[in-house]
Amino acid sequence: MEIMLLGLLDGEPMHGYDLFKYLSRPDGLSRVWHINQSNLYAMLDSLEQDGSLESQLIQVGNSPMRKEYHLTAEGTQRYKQWIREPVLHGRDMRQVFLAKLYFALKESSETAFELVQKQKAVTETWKREVEASMQNLNADNEFDRLVFCSRLKQISGWQEWLDDCAGSLLLNRTK
Amino acid sequence: MEIMLLGLLDGEPMHGYDLFKYLSRPDGLSRVWHINQSNLYAMLDSLEQDGSLESQLIQVGNSPMRKEYHLTAEGTQRYKQWIREPVLHGRDMRQVFLAKLYFALKESSETAFELVQKQKAVTETWKREVEASMQNLNADNEFDRLVFCSRLKQISGWQEWLDDCAGSLLLNRTK
DNA sequence: AGAATCATGTAAGGGGTTACATGATTCG
């Protein structure tokens, strides 16, 4: 989930404590993603080591040194690509897809709309796969049947919601 | 998730490799829970250390020694209690609740039915909480609105599915 | 004879957690 930090730093360089405060607010991205402070600093380290971020030490007045991070070209490219790709597993909808949507919305309604369209296509294939699996079920295995029913229900739920998203994004498109 | 091993051992003592083979089959519990072999042995160790399991070494013919595990009274109690408690977070429905249901069904349709009823009650409170949170939303925060809508959709999906479960369990109740 | 299976593990590491260390600054 490190990559989400890149989205927060896109366009506005920040230091670790800024990010921590931002992610401590109750709304926005923190509705779907939490991180603890020590792990945040570790993630910034590893993103710097893999070339997605660069930092510079800044002294403001007498306060402690700040390490301000900004995206590298490589980091920008990773991030821009990430928010344009749908998630490939249903279990990633709840957290990862919503985070992508958060960042895509920050970019533009068009970006968000395209993300939603791509996700709708993937979700449709999930549905077909589950339906196909249900054909080969042992008829007297009640548990297996219930498992597949639950998956179909969840997938349908996501599909309806994605349709809602697409609709409200189209309305906002002229903004 | 260690506790699921207790369910598999309830009534039929097995050794690690037996459990591994059982969990490698494509149907039943392995639809919702996977474990790799090395971790399985580690879990059996820790369940023995915390008093839920006891083991005895068995030699069959010339084959390698088997370590056969069986539930202790304490382990039995932990397990029986676990399958009678609903899950308290929506994110646990997909894996943990389905596993509980798997074991509850092994016990009896009544046990499963009661589990489903308890889960329905908890799920209803989730729904009310989400609806309450939606009242305090900043009106022009599109992302937050979409997040809550997605949660409501997922919760409703689970509710419908739980209703289906309750229905089909009632039909099987006389079996 | 070679491959797959039986059977139990160890070692290393990924990704996350909580608790704690440190020291300055600002707020009440």
Place this chain on the structure above:
DNA sequence: CGAATCATGTAACCCCTTACATGATTCT
């Protein structure tokens, strides 16, 4: 003056994963 906040980390641990070690037995 004491508490909260600013700012960056370290250390230990939990849960789980992959890869590998070991050695016997059964299948083809």
